[in-house]
Amino acid sequence: MENKACNCKLHPQSMCPAFGGLRVLMRIEGAQVCMVADQGCLYGLTFVSHFYAARRSIISPELMNIQISGGTMIDDLRNTIETIAANPAVRFIPVVSTCVAETAGIVEELLPKRVGNAEVLLVRLPAFQIRTHPEAKDVAVSSLLRRFGAFGEPRKEQSLVVLGEIFPVDAMMIGGILQKIGVKSLITLPGGDMDDYVQAGRAEACAVLHPFYERTASLFESAGIKIIGGNPVGANATGQWIERIGEALDLDPEKVKQVADEERQKAREVMAGFASRMHGSVIVAGYEGNELPLVRLLLEAGLDVPYASTSVSRMPLGEEDHRLLTMLGTEVRYRKYLEDDQAAVLEHQPDLVIGTTSLDSFAKELGIPSIYYTNNISARPVFFASGAASVLGMIAGLIEKKEVYVRMKEYFKPTV
Numbered sequence: 001m002e003n004k005a006c007n008c009k010l011h012p013q014s015m016c017p018a019f020g021g022l023r024v025l026m027r028i029e030g031a032q033v034c035m036v037a038d039q040g041c042l043y044g045l046t047f048v049s050h051f052y053a054a055r056r057s058i059i060s061p062e063l064m065n066i067q068i069s070g071g072t073m074i075d076d077l078r079n080t081i082e083t084i085a086a087n088p089a090v091r092f093i094p095v096v097s098t099c100v101a102e103t104a105g106i107v108e109e110l111l112p113k114r115v116g117n118a119e120v121l122l123v124r125l126p127a128f129q130i131r132t133h134p135e136a137k138d139v140a141v142s143s144l145l146r147r148f149g150a151f152g153e154p155r156k157e158q159s160l161v162v163l164g165e166i167f168p169v170d171a172m173m174i175g176g177i178l179q180k181i182g183v184k185s186l187i188t189l190p191g192g193d194m195d196d197y198v199q200a201g202r203a204e205a206c207a208v209l210h211p212f213y214e215r216t217a218s219l220f221e222s223a224g225i226k227i228i229g230g231n232p233v234g235a236n237a238t239g240q241w242i243e244r245i246g247e248a249l250d251l252d253p254e255k256v257k258q259v260a261d262e263e264r265q266k267a268r269e270v271m272a273g274f275a276s277r278m279h280g281s282v283i284v285a286g287y288e289g290n291e292l293p294l295v296r297l298l299l300e301a302g303l304d305v306p307y308a309s310t311s312v313s314r315m316p317l318g319e320e321d322h323r324l325l326t327m328l329g330t331e332v333r334y335r336k337y338l339e340d341d342q343a344a345v346l347e348h349q350p351d352l353v354i355g356t357t358s359l360d361s362f363a364k365e366l367g368i369p370s371i372y373y374t375n376n377i378s379a380r381p382v383f384f385a386s387g388a389a390s391v392l393g394m395i396a397g398l399i400e401k402k403e404v405y406v407r408m409k410e411y412f413k414p415t416v
């Protein structure tokens with residue numbers, strides 16, 4: 001049967017949003033998540049959290065019809081919090097409330113703020129309010145900052161918060177380069193230490209790497225902390241990003257320019273090294289909310305990207321990328337459906353798809369090379385020259401293997 005895009009728009013478009021919050025909260029040292037969720041949701045979220053978060057267990061009060069209709073939900077939750085807090089190693093209990101519990105109604109005032117050694121914080125993550133898992137990360141980070149950030153204390157000079165989940169090598173690269181230009185203190189959020197959230201309130205500026213951290217950015221802004229947009233992906237943006245940080249923190253302009261020029265040049269040289277292999281078209285269709293900088297890198301390297309999509313909505317912090325990408329001919333689809341992505345694959349017949357698992361299966365059946373965005377892009381460095389080398393090397397290799405996918409399709413073609 002010919003592979004056709006379906007128009008029903010009923011397929012799941014993203015994973016459960018609460019997962020994004022769990023990724024942030026479960027990774028904090030001394031934290032034990034207490035989740036108020038239907039048993040089915042709890043099963044699924046425990047499963048993905050072991051895979052993609054901190055490999056820790058989630059503790060939950062039982063929440064079935066009997067608890068909801070019997071009106072014991074809050075008492076059960078309070079008892080569970082007490083039980084968790086009895087462990088002296090637990091210093092923080094994030095209470096994650098999801099769809100069913102939120103529908104039944106959780107009154108924050110009926111929960112303790114602290115039990116024994118442990119701070120207790122309610123984080124509401126129902127899918128009917130928080131549409132995607134990237135946005136749930138924003139809710140978790142902003143809730144932590146609102147409660148624990150030391151916003152009232154004196155600012156630390158030349159201190160910066162870098163906001164956005166990044167690959168560990170990228171974090172190290174950022175640290176090294178910012179130290180060269182004179183940044184004295186650097187905090188990366190989401191962080192693994194509660195103190196990161198406390199000290200973040202004393203920073204002078206915050207570099208927001210991903211556009212969906214809207215709530216967190218506006219919280220920082222309202223506390224007088226400068227917001228810096230963009231990220232060091234590709235040659236032009238890398239130089240610009242370093243210069244913006246220098247300006248926001250009032251660092252030595254000569255030193256900043258020198259480092260920005262060096263890093264810009266290094267990234268350019270990497271791209272020049274791949275120039276002869278950068279031919280073809282790529283569709284980028286993730287659900288992480290950080291897809292547009294990758295598209296920018298591919299366009300800068302000489303590839304054609306006719307279509308890119310993401311699960312988040314169009315946001316002011318992503319506007320710069322939006323303008324550039326659309327000017328260069330990329331159709332950008334926000335709050336996308338799988339069906340939009342499938343139609344784009346059929347229309348553009350790209351040489352490579354970097355997509356969600358469902359889209360990848362669809363593209364492979366058409367004989368088009370395709371890889372999973374989350375496992376291949378979010379799990380490798382993308383910043384500065386080294387990130388460009390890592391991403392472009394992988395993409396060049398995949399485009400060059402296009403013939404293998406066509407042969408594979410032929411091989412599996414039914415003979416009768």
Ligand code: SF4
Nearest residue numbers: 016017041098099127
């Ligand atoms: S019902 Fe809500 S909490 Fe449960 S899996 Fe679906 S989106 Fe997640």
